[in-house]
Amino acid sequence: MYKLYVTRGSGNCFKPFLTLSQLEIPFQVVEVNVLEGETRSPEFLSLNSAGSVPYLVTGEGQGVGESNAMLWLIADGTDLMPRSPLERAQSLQWMFFEQSKLEPMISPARFLGHIVPERGVGREAEIASWRQRAATGLATLDAHLADRHFMLGDHYGITDIAVFGYVHVSDEASIDMDRFPAVKAWMARVESTPGFKPLSTLCDGAIAFSARGDTG
Amino acid sequence: MYKLYVTRGSGNCFKPFLTLSQLEIPFQVVEVNVLEGETRSPEFLSLNSAGSVPYLVTGEGQGVGESNAMLWLIADGTDLMPRSPLERAQSLQWMFFEQSKLEPMISPARFLGHIVPERGVGREAEIASWRQRAATGLATLDAHLADRHFMLGDHYGITDIAVFGYVHVSDEASIDMDRFPAVKAWMARVESTPGFKPLSTLCDGAIAFSARGDTG
CATH class of the missing domain: 1.20.1050.10 (Glutathione S-transferase Yfyf (Class Pi); Chain A, domain 2)
Structure with a gap:
């Protein structure tokens, strides 16, 4: 299952969240608190040396950064992809x-x-x-x-x-x-597209990065 | 045949040039003189409203901007593409x-x-x-x-x-x-890859945008 590391309110983090949601692909959101410096913590940098969110980790443990890049992995083979x-x-x-x-x-x-x-x-x-x-x-x-x-x-x-x-x-x-x-x-x-969710729901059901000590 | 609008010395313009060259795809280079303001001329803006080079026009007259984006069209189906x-x-x-x-x-x-x-x-x-x-x-x-x-x-x-x-x-x-x-x-x-050409050859054999009045 995908793990998606995000920070609350981020338009970039919202992109993979909305794509996964609309495609009804199961995923776990992990909330990283950028304002408190968690993306610069040794724990997060050991996961993603660029220290940026969103960061996507596949079920096989492969990490992908850059919000727009990860959409091409998430949506591959689906109706949301460009067709030619x-x-x-x-x-x-x-x-x-x-x-x-x-x-x-x-x-x-x-x-x-x-x-x-x-x-x-x-x-x-x-x-x-x-x-x-x-x-x-x-x-x-x-x-x-x-x-x-x-x-x-x-x-x-x-x-x-x-x-x-x-x-x-x-x-x-x-x-x-x-x-x-x-x-x-x-x-x-x-x-109005099917399964649309607003940005305000990004961290509903998220687990916290710091509390969990999650390193991927 | 592809037409590739470039300006001399540009690293961004070099990307589609090198890709087309290494794939041995026929193309015509049209040189646009940015320093003399040709990308802001009415003739060029009627071709590409963003006023930027490189700009690629397909044989069917479809235009694509953004150097990295056009590589995905040029190299589609070839050995230069990512494979998964x-x-x-x-x-x-x-x-x-x-x-x-x-x-x-x-x-x-x-x-x-x-x-x-x-x-x-x-x-x-x-x-x-x-x-x-x-x-x-x-x-x-x-x-x-x-x-x-x-x-x-x-x-x-x-x-x-x-x-x-x-x-x-x-x-x-x-x-x-x-x-x-x-x-x-x-x-x-x-x-050292096969068919590599240096940036200095970008405009060898190019036609001039201004002299030709080329509007795509």
Whole structure:
């Protein structure tokens, strides 16, 4: 059975969680407390030397990092996968876009402006710059989704999940999503797919990394 | 036949070029002059609205951006592809690592320190910071390659090409590669694979974007 190491509230951790949930694949969530430094602990670093979450460990003990990469293992052979070589390349084009033009801006703007605002004091200009650059990426996404039901066309899949992960918490980064109506309509469609679970349920039923001394 | 839009000297553009060359797939290189603003020209933006190179257009007129994404189309069904769902995820893990921990640091340090050094004047502290962060990523890569022949083990493939693209020009970013002996030994192995061509040959036989007015 898969073990998925996550931190509460993370859009990246949400991606493999949602994929596993929608595919009804059994998995165990292990909660690692990033704010308390648990990802830098010797126990976690011995599991994943990169010290990052999400981290996925297969039933055979193989570990995979990078949220978008693990979706290609979890969803292999399922209906959530891109269906041709061209679709696979297009899917990856959007996943690399997400990791360079959306996530690196939305995530810190949300973290410092919403999750731990006390740490954002004095960094207002930097946060504003992230918001502005995120909006540029969201405008590109909005144009793409204007005439599409899902990221690759009619068919929901891992590309939607990868892009949804952080885009759907853009409002928590104080980005006005009314500027991106096609993105808003697409988010509602994603939330209506079978077996969808919200980010707030990520750690329901999780075991704690520290308490358990879990090292994989 | 594939058309590959590139700019001279780019490690990202080199990746699909090397893949197509080693697979002996016929393709036409179109040279776009980024330094003269050709990627921001109306003609290029009508082809690729993201205004980025490399950009790949298939014989059927389908365009794909993002250097690492296009490798999955070009190499589909060949010996350069990862061979299992786990290997595909591991390959993508390294490709996302390359695009977040290596390329965003090596590329600007090389550009401002080596390619157009007159633009780097006054930005020495920023360039030093990129060099330092690149070295952190290269140390991770060195540890990974210490007991491996290629990125995924014994078998050369698109993961090696993706990581090689910018890592092999790290010396032009004034990074001392003697600190990373496993990376150096791996680079020599990559350069010895059948059909390898150096970055300096990227635009041999290319047609010019501007002169031809090529819009795809």
